[in-house]
Structures are given as structure tokens and as C-alpha cells.
Amino acid sequence: MALSSLPDPPDGPESSTSDGSVPVVEWSGLPEPVRGRLAELGAVAVGALPKVDVPQQLRAVARFAPAKRARLGGAAILAGLRDVPGFRTAVVEWCREHKPAALDLGGDDPVAVAAAAVLLGEESAVHYLELVSRRASDSSLRAERDTAVTRLRKVEVELAKAQAELAESAGLADRVRAESEAELERLRKRLREQGARLREAKDAAAAAEAAANLVQTKVKADLAALTDQRDRERDRAENERARAARAEADADIARQSAREARQADEVRLALLVDTLDGAVTGLRRELALGGGGPRPADLVRGATAAQGVVGRVEDPAALERLLALPAVHVVVDGYNVTKTGYPELSLADQRERLIRQLASLAARTSAEVTLVFDGAGVVAVPVAAPRGVRVLFSDPGVLADDVIKALVTAEPEGRPVVVVTSDRAVADAVRRRGAHPVPSAVLLARLGRV
Secondary structure: OOHHHOOOOOOHHHHOOOOOOOOOOOHHHOOHHHHHHHHHHHHHHHOOOOHHHOOHHHHHHHOOOHHHHHHHHHHHHHHHHHHOHHHHHHHHHHHHHHOHHHHOOOOOOHHHHHHHHHHHOOOOHHHHHHHHHHHHHHHHHHHHHHHHHHHHHHHHHHHHHHHHHHHHHHHHHHHHHHHHHHHHHHHHHHHHHHHHHHHHHHHHOHHHHHHHHHHHHHHHHHHHHHHHHHHHHHHHHHHHHHHHHHHHHHHHHHHHHHHHHHHHHHHHHHHHHHHHHHHHHHHHHHHHHOOOOOOHHHHOOOOOOOOOOOOOOOOHHHHHHHHOOOOOEEEEEHHHHHHHHOOOOOHHHHHHHHHHHHHHHHHHHOOEEEEEEOOOOOOOOOOOOOOOEEEEEOOOOOOHHHHHHHHHHHOOOOOOEEEEOOOHHHHHHHHHOOOEEEOHHHHHHHHOOO
């Protein structure tokens, strides 16, 4: 839908709040497409502006390659546009001169128009931002609806299959019942024949009557035996069907378990191979740089070198050395870090800030980063985590501490794992599993340099 087909933003008194003031745009709540558009405009302009118009904190970003400015320095550019009016004015003037279309409030792209309105400080910016947010929400609802329809169709196919299997079972039962009824009819016919012979014997003589009674008794016994045999055969058939169904279900579960176990083993083996490869490469590099042969102190008798023990990391330099290890996995106790660094923020803002900082750290160090939060009390979770950061929320009734311990246990032996937490119990537990515990303050100090 073109923007020109949408209702115009409200004018006059309706564009103000209830107390008469102009609505203020919350930069921290900007939709992600608008944030990306503003970061792109700022990234293009910051490389062309005079140095005097670029804030101190953005001069390093200005030296980035043009293709990397918005991706690596987007957060800093948005902060400069929000907090430094002079820089925002310089960007607007540069856009008017070199990219006037970027400031066009009558365009067809809602994201571009909303970004231009925010950059120009227009009163209609709030309206356009609401429009972009609403469209993003509508897209998410459509995706959820499509997913639900797909699941419904899958369930319908499975239901049809189950009905077909039920019909087949019913047919088999009908055949067994028909065979049983035919057998019963044959037995009844035999009984009638025996009755006729018995009547003839009674008419013949008293001795024949006794013999007929004996025959009748035998026939009844045969009938009972045949009926009992028929019942046993029917029960045996039903048991065979039940065993076959259970065997098929057990086979499906076994196949699924085997596939999952094989996939888990392959992932763990791949991680262990990567870790060993990085360790061997680092060892070769160190051996090439160091001198050959043992040192004099290594040959002294009467003493034994201490064995390596995993200990706490107490400074950013030691953390930096751990982050340089090949295939290192960094597991972060989310709220333990945020409540140490910035407890004054709301929980949602704490999560957003830490995720953004860890994304920058992952981009700089190539480490695998997993961030764990307690899921209790969380109303809404992020739709997608930034590149390089895996964000996990514990299930209801499960503590984040237990999830962290499970993550460490799941790693193959020999892979370096760093756990960031100030919880002593968690730190002691992961240290016993071979991980390197790091206090939250040390990570915060390292993130301060990102």
C-alpha cells in the first residue's frame, strides 16, 4: 500500500498531547526498520561531514568502511542523532544537499517517511512511527496465521491417516466376526443333526435312548470346546493387533531417539574437533615463537610443577585471553549481569542493552555467545536475537541457573567454556564441570570498551 493512500497525520490541536505539548518521539522505542533507515542515513553522512561536525564518539565510526558503518556503528550513530542536536542538524543539511529524496515526507515508503519525520523533528513523526509499528505487527500476525493453517492441514492429514487405519482395523474385526458366526452356524447345524438322530434313537428303543444321551453329552462338550477355541482365537487376534500397534509406536520412538542422539553426537564431535584444531594451531604458533628445548628451571629436581586448575577470572585482561581461545563458548547469566551494571533500568531495557553489547562483543571476538534469562514474569520476549547472540529464557518452573549448568554439561570435554556470573554457587558448579567462571563486573568492564 502506498503511503499516499493512508490517512494523513493529524494537524492542529489533535497532533498534541492532552496538555497541549507536541508528542515526543521515544528513540529507544523506534521500530527496527526505522532504526535501520536512520542508521543508514547517518552512516552515509558521517563519512562525508567535516570532522568538526562529527561528535567525538562517532569519529572512529567515520573511519569504518562505508559498507560496515551502519552494521557495526549503527547503535552509536543512533545515539549521536538522538543526543547531539548539532550532529543531527548537520546530517539533515547534508541530506538536503546530497539526498533530498531521503527527507521527502510525501513518499510511498512508510519507513523512509517515518525516518525523515523523526530526523526533521516533525510533529507527524509519532503518527508515522505508529503506522510502521502497526504494519510490522500485522505482518507478524499474518505469519502466525499461516503457521496455524499449515499445522491444521498437517493435523487433518494425520487424522485422515488414522481414520483409514481405524477403518482397516474395523474391516479386519468384521471378517473375524463373520468367520466366527459361520463357525457357530456350522456348530448349530451339527447340533440339529444330532438332535434328529437322538429323536430317532428314542423312538427305536430305550437302549438307543441311553446311547443318544451319551452322544448329546459329547456334542455339548464339543460345542463348548469349539466356542472356547473361537473365543481364544479372537482374543489372540486382538492381542496380536495391540502388540503390533505398540511395536510400531516403540519403533517410531526408537528411530526418533536414535536420530536425535546421532545429531547431538555429531554436533558435539564437530565442536570438539574445532576446539582441538584451534588448540593445536595455537600450540604450534607458540612453539614456533618460543625457544626449543626445556628451560634450566624445568630441569631442577626435588619439585613438581602445579597442575592446571580452573580459577576465577578477576580482570578484563584475563577475560580477553579467554575470549581469544579457539571455539570458545561464552554463557552469560543475564539478570546477574544487568542488575550489577544498570539496575535502575526496567527488566526489558536491561535485556535490550545487554543483548546489544554482547552482539558487539561477539562480532569483535568471533566467540559463541549464549545469554540466559529467568523466564518467570517475562511478558514478551524478543522476536529474534541479534546476530552472534543466542538468547534463552528458562521454562516455567526452571531456574536460569539450572539452564546454565545444563549448557556447560552439554559441551564436549576439552572445549573452552566461559560462564559470566557473580553467583558463587553457580560459579562453583560450572568450575567443577571444567568451565571458567567470570564475575559480572569483569564482563561489564570489558563491555565498556566495546
